[in-house]
Each structure stands twice: as structure tokens, then as C-alpha cells.
Amino acid sequence: xxxxxxxxxxxxxxxxxxxxxxxxxxxxxxxxxxxxxxxxxxxxxxxxxxxxxxxxxxxxxxxxxxxxxxxxxxxxxxxxxxxxxxxxxxxxxxxxxxxxxxxxxxxxxxxxxxxxxxxxxxxxxxxxxxxxxxxxxxxxxxxxxxxxxxx
Ligand code: HEC
Numbered sequence: 164x165x166x167x168x169x170x171x172x173x174x175x176x177x178x179x180x181x182x183x184x185x186x187x188x189x190x191x192x193x194x195x196x197x198x199x200x201x202x203x204x205x206x207x208x209x210x211x212x213x214x215x216x217x218x219x220x221x222x223x224x225x226x227x228x229x230x231x232x233x234x235x236x237x238x239x240x241x242x243x244x245x246x247x248x249x250x251x252x253x254x255x256x257x258x259x260x261x262x263x264x265x266x267x268x269x270x271x272x273x274x275x276x277x278x279x280x281x282x283x284x285x286x287x288x289x290x291x292x293x294x295x296x297x298x299x300x301x302x303x304x305x306x307x308x309x310x311x312x313x314x
Contacts, residue, residue, distance in 0.1 A: 184236040187243045190222040190253070197255035201308075207297075208304045212252065215280045215291040219246030222253040227287075242281065260312050267309040271302050 193199065198209055218224050219242055230239035250266055258266065273279035274293065285292040293301070 179233045182233055184233060184240055186226060186230060186236065186240050187224065187247060188222075189224045189226070193222050193253035195254050195256035196221070197252040200256050204308075205300070205304065207300050211293065211297050211301055215285075215293060215297075217252065218288075219243050219281070219284070220250045220252050222247070222251065238283070242284070264309050264312050267305045267312075270305045274298050274301055 198204060198212070224243050226239065229235045250269070255263070270279075275298075280291050280293070
């Protein structure tokens with residue numbers, strides 16, 4: 164009996180894999196990318212953004228193996244889609260000055276309140292969590308970058 168239930172569950176799991184989940188497309192060629200166009204951003208900040216934010220907030224998403232497996236595929240697809248809608252560093256140069264300033268303010272808030280990077284992400288990608296020093300680096304950069312946009 165127990166075995167039958169296990170077989171059935173396994174069969175259901177396999178069948179669920181037939182549900183198509185479309186992951187947002189990726190691209191490594193993004194001429195309007197923030198980091199590509201602002202080469203004076205400190206290396207430490209570049210590393211943090213790449214390591215802790217770019218999977219969801221750029222077109223350069225690195226999909227892990229479980230993003231191809233239902234039901235984690237649904238979660239990864241949703242977070243990547245919604246993350247890019249909210250902020251896509253690959254399209255940075257297309258933002259107006261006012262929008263850039265607004266996004267930089269949102270970044271400071273999201274990091275200060277520890278809303279970003281998403282908790283579910285840092286649980287799996289432990290090296291993506293931000294130390295207090297990392298937070299300070301990004302916050303200082305975002306504030307300074309924003310100030311320079313006013314000139
Ligand atoms: C696992 C995917 C994921 C990662 C990693 C991630 N974000 Fe987000 N981010 C989202 C999603 C989804 C939203 C929109 C929904 C929400 O606000 O929770 C969002 C929203 C935002 C917003 C809009 C304002 C807000 O708080 O809703 C900002 C700013 C932001 N993220 C910055 C960052 C920064 C900076 C990092 C890296 C330190 C980061 N995010 C890492 C998925 C992610």
C-alpha cells in the first residue's frame with residue numbers, strides 16, 4: 164500500500180514536469196546595462212550587484228538546475244519576471260534621470276529594510292547575502308550616484 168502511494172506520487176511528479184513553464188529569456192549582450200556604461204562604479208559594488216541582484220534584476224540571469232523542475236520553475240520564473248519589471252539593470256540607460264534617482268532611492272530603502280536580496284534567494288545562494296559592510300558600500304554608492312544625477 165505504502166509503495167503504491169509512493170509510485171503514484173512519483174508518477175504525478177513526473178507528469179507535472181510536462182506543464183510548460185516559460186523562464187524569462189536571458190541575454191549577455193545588453194548595451195544599455197548599468198555596469199557597462201558606468202565603468203567608474205567601484206569594483207566591490209559591481210561584485211555585490213552582480214552576485215546578489217543580477218539574477219533577478221538583469222537579463223543576465225543564471226538559471227540553476229532546479230529552475231527547470233516543476234514547481235520551483237514557477238517560483239524562479241515569477242521572481243525573475245517581476246524583479247526585472249521592477250528594476251532591470253540591463254535597461255538602465257533607457258530610464259529617465261528622474262526614474263534613475265527614484266530607483267536608487269528604492270535600492271537604499273530595500274537594502275536598509277533588508278527586503279532585498281529576497282530571503283528565499285539568500286537561503287539557497289548563501290554567498291548572496293549582504294554583510295553590514297556590503298550594505299554600507301551599496302547604500303553609499305547609490306546615494307552618491309544619485310547626487311551626481313542632479314548636476
Ligand atoms: C530572487 C530574486 C531577487 C533578487 C536576488 C533581488 N531581487 Fe529585488 N526584487 C525582486 C522582486 C520579485 C521584486 C518585486 C516584488 C517585491 O517588491 O518584492 C523586487 C523589487 C526590488 C526593488 C523595487 C522596490 C521594492 O522593494 O519592491 C528594488 C529597488 C530591488 N528589488 C532591489 C534589489 C537589489 C539592490 C538586490 C540585490 C542586493 C535585489 N533586489 C535582489 C526579486 C529579487
